[in-house]
Amino acid sequence: MLSIVHACIKFHHYIFGKHVTIYNDHKPLEDIYKKPLLSTPMRIQRMRLRLQWYDITVKYRKGKDMELPDTLSRAQLADSVPEAAGLECVSMLNFVSLMTLTKTKHTQKLYYDSKRANKHRSALQPGDEVRMAPHPGSRKWMPGIVVQPHCAPRSYIVESRGVMFRRNSQHLRTSTAVANQPRHMVCDEPWHETSRPPTVREQQPPPEPHHSSHEVAPCPPRTRPGEPYTTRHGRLVKPPDRLNL
Template identity: 35%
Template sequence: MIPKLLSPNGVNHKQLKYKDERAKVSQKRYLDQHSHPQPSLHPGDPVLIKLDGEKGWKQPGVIMNECAPRSYNVQTTGGQVRRNRRHLRFCPSGYQHPHEFMPDNTATEQPEFLPVPETSQKSESEVQPAQPLQVPTDSNPSSSTMRGVPGSPYVTRSGRAVTKPSRYRE
């Protein structure tokens, strides 16, 4: 081996610092091209919360106060949490979160059997048992999947079930 190759060479710190600064300026310029400041939130604003690893804006909350620039205290069903502005999304005041405000559908369900009117003058042999509710069926299965029940997913010709995203469900 050549002894010259084994000796350490000094690093030009001025040149290294210059290249590093130039790279930082270039990165900042390209980042700032498409970024903009987010509007500030005020106490009482309804928001949805999502952390970086989560999928979808799910947890609702209300802004309590601003702790620091871009940092807010949010009141949720689980208590009070502090979140950065990028983890909060303003939602309209009329928005109802699907998990908290589920409508009670028990009153609108149809009975399985039709009730038989009770008459005291008929004997037991004349009284007919309750008849099951008859639902008209189509001979064409594709037309029944087109209409479908509002809560059930839409099924394509290939058999894939298509469900609406949670934010579009009523």
């Protein structure tokens, strides 16, 4: 795999944007390249991530059948050419982030399908008792009866209190005839009927204001300042003696 990465990077200007078939004498590479990315070892994943720029197909061929590569691999070079340091120390390329992202996507899809996806609803038939979703500003579900299917997808014509409505199946809930009866309906049983006329409560005149039997005694006249006086309860009040200079 490392030889494939090295060859693709070296001949980038010749193979980029074209479909290339690569022959290798290592048989497991053909099967490894056909596997999903996450099912291969981490080291192989890092190399395959670098090969995502290229449209390549890996095939197996015996070493004795590849004369030119076999000859070049055995020939000695006149001088030493430094290899690319990046091939020896391949960066991880956020492998942990890739695994976390893949797991997060699967979790999001699971919750989306279980909570927000369209749920299977059985088709309604004419005459079925249903309840319609409340109108804007109301919290009461209105009873109704399905009249016929509508031409719109998953929609029905519903009659409620003499008025025809078009509603989608997501705004309808199945109900029963007993549950759709209003609670204030008078029962037809004989023991609930009464023959007595309704009684009218007589209006009573408002009560007259209550007057006390005893009158409040008038306050005694006030005396001149400086003289003792008697209160209405019989207490004698004397003014204080002041020093007059």
